Amino acid sequence: MPISYAYGDGCVYGHCAGGKKLDLMRARPEVCVEVEDVRGLTDWRSVIAQGRFEELSGDQADEAMQLLMRRFRRERPSRTALPDDGHGTTDHGHGAGTGAPVLYRIRLHSRTGRGETPR
Template structure:
């Protein structure tokens, strides 16, 4: 396996194809990480959720990190890390334009509304909270099979090997 550093453009292109990651935030000295669905518009990541620990922590410290990965095989994968700043998009006149854009971007993903609308076992239904992450830095790595691994992988898929 060979591991390659991705350029910023490669990372952003990959983000266009992904919609699930792990959001990390910090309060005090305690990190907290949760799985999230997101949509990407080329500059920001958008999400929808309800009030809970994640929102409370991001309100107290808006610096966040999102890790997104996709694994095809053990030696073929992509991992992207986004460093950014949380911004809540309240339902107010001054946020209406950006909130409408967020809704448009989110609707490009199937079941986009689910994180904020599916009832939970122990909580009453809460109003949705729209937010975005302004991307400040993005880094990534991708792994590809080396020549020997690629040849072995190709041989495993060949109809001529072990076909008897």
Template sequence: MLGDLNKGALIDFLEQQVIGRLGCHANGETYVVPVNYVYKDNAIYSHSGNGKKIDMMRINPQVCFEVDEIVDTFRWKSAILSGHFIELFGEERQQAMQGIIHRIMPLTNRPSEEPSHGINPAKHEDIVVYKIMLTAATGKYESHEQGKY
């Protein structure tokens, strides 16, 4: 059965996942990249070192975000979100980064040995923390098991 995720199921899905794909477009180029994220209060929160996606979002803050969970060809969920990039500073930046750390770090077996996504922890000030304020969201699923999704 194919179906739409209702608002509650869509929010639950976004809160359960931690990896999504960010799509940005600037200067005639489209760029899609996977990112770790946290969903809270109609926004996607994430972080990055300076680079291509941050440069592109600063030029054009309108972005697309995709999240999926694929069990197999006939059992999956997917969400497509639209919103705008907002770079965070001060207390909001600090709170967002703490939320990301608290959500992501328990998912690793060896947090002190894991890579830092290309970010040098000694240069914490170089980390760009941002949110994507959502303006639209849809979700779909397919399942052929009773009660699944």
């Protein structure tokens, strides 16, 4: 299932609303994360990492949200900042799931990668 994420201190940070993804991670916290950068048939990279899902709250959740916001502001400089929803978060427009966003961390304990680049 796709996620928006930020990486820091050996962990993947993300957020989601209530739904199947969150239910599955809560039930089986040992998870796998795959990241791909595909630019063409002979120009690609892929990383698969294993880790443990941890739901965050309080200051840890606030720090995770700030990390996510910094990443996406940096990657999309031509867009204006997303409007504040009055709860210190932004309207990400996903529209999926129910309830307040849940911030989480996946503490990575192993990873492997492959890739191919043009000559």
